[in-house]
Amino acid sequence: MGLVVISGEEKAVGSRAGMKRTVEASPLYRAWPAKVAADLPEVRAAESNALAMHATMIAAWPPVIYWKPESLAVMKRVAELRAQGWPYTSRWMPGRI
Numbered sequence: 001m002g003l004v005v006i007s008g009e010e011k012a013v014g015s016r017a018g019m020k021r022t023v024e025a026s027p028l029y030r031a032w033p034a035k036v037a038a039d040l041p042e043v044r045a046a047e048s049n050a051l052a053m054h055a056t057m058i059a060a061w062p063p064v065i066y067w068k069p070e071s072l073a074v075m076k077r078v079a080e081l082r083a084q085g086w087p088y089t090s091r092w093m094p095g096r097i
Contacts, residue, residue, distance in 0.1 A: 006068055006071050006074065007070075013064050018064040021057075021060050021062075021064055022060045022064060026056050028055060032052055036052075039052075
């Protein structure tokens, strides 16, 4: 298991406010709960669900974007490590970006 801290900054939009905005303003939100149900039997369900949640938040207007360029670089590196046989799953820390 590993941990990568991207930033210790407070989020510009808190998690509750961000999800409220997502529910009210994202055209993708209605599909997300169905994805949650579909992901439950999968091994990587938490990661799949987190990615779907972030996609839903990015689709809100105004968008809620917590990722930084370094976040995407880490996700890419993890994909490379997985291709080499390393197991990995992600977990985002609430309240931080």
